[in-house]
Amino acid sequence: MNRHVFRLSQLRMIVAMTRSGVISVHNKIPWQHSGDLTRFKALTWGCPVIMGRKTWDSLGHKPLLNRANIILSRREKLETTAGTIAPRSHMQTSVSMFYDIERALGFCGARHNGTIWIIGGAEIYAAYMHLVSAIDVTYVPDNINSDTPGAVLFPPIPEAFKEGFEQAHPLNPKLTLAEYRWNRPV
Numbered sequence: 001m002n003r004h005v006f007r008l009s010q011l012r013m014i015v016a017m018t019r020s021g022v023i024s025v026h027n028k029i030p031w032q033h034s035g036d037l038t039r040f041k042a043l044t045w046g047c048p049v050i051m052g053r054k055t056w057d058s059l060g061h062k063p064l065l066n067r068a069n070i071i072l073s074r075r076e077k078l079e080t081t082a083g084t085i086a087p088r089s090h091m092q093t094s095v096s097m098f099y100d101i102e103r104a105l106g107f108c109g110a111r112h113n114g115t116i117w118i119i120g121g122a123e124i125y126a127a128y129m130h131l132v133s134a135i136d137v138t139y140v141p142d143n144i145n146s147d148t149p150g151a152v153l154f155p156p157i158p159e160a161f162k163e164g165f166e167q168a169h170p171l172n173p174k175l176t177l178a179e180y181r182w183n184r185p186v
């Protein structure tokens with residue numbers, strides 16, 4: 001891996017999940033809780049966001065504004081509606097596709113000094129789990145069993161990650177924020 005163009009401390013994951021680890025059911029997120037998208041937008045604004053092709057599909061192929069949208073896929077082509085956001089020229093929105101996780105990181109690191117966000121889904125979380133320095137979790141109160149048909153689960157968090165804090169979401173007290181950190185030796 002090219003370690004010259006990014007630092008592992010730049011890499012963070014962000015996810016909303018149930019306590020049973022469910023992140024979606026039948027390719028849709030089965031909840032809507034006010035405040036969490038607002039927080040997601042504020043944290044990721046202006047930063048590269050790396051996602052899997054299925055998550056890109058679930059966004060309707062519409063890039064997240066003012067963020068470099070990095071899609072991982074082994075396909076030859078990617079569907080996108082990126083052209084429709086071009087007039088908002090003050091926004092630095094872009095869509096790029098990569099075949100492997102390291103090239104995606106190299107691309108982000110060469111253009112951005114700040115946080116690079118891994119935004120899902122489960123396959124992409126699993127692929128980057130050994131590289132990120134922190135996992136930012138929103139626990140939603142919804143009761144969805146992990147064996148629900150069509151449920152997609154967040155991968156197990158390795159023991160190397162320690163829970164830094166757990167606190168009520170500042171924008172919605174029904175939600176709980178948690179952070180898991182992996183403090184690697186420098």
Ligand SMILES: NC(=O)c1ccc[n+]([C@@H]2O[C@H](COP(=O)([O-])OP(=O)(O)OC[C@H]3O[C@@H](n4cnc5c(N)ncnc54)[C@H](OP(=O)(O)O)[C@@H]3O)[C@@H](O)[C@H]2O)c1
Nearest residue numbers: 015016024027052053054055072073074120121122123124
């Ligand atoms: N609750 C949350 O916070 C949250 C956040 C994000 C997503 N989600 C949900 O998660 C679900 C999708 O998760 P998912 O695990 O099924 O799919 P995903 O991780 O979004 O995408 C999987 C796809 O990514 C590509 N891919 C995976 N590993 C790769 C690698 N190492 N190199 C290159 N490409 C790679 C492949 O695309 P190709 O098949 O094109 O080759 C694969 O099919 C959606 O329903 C979405 O709503 C939830």
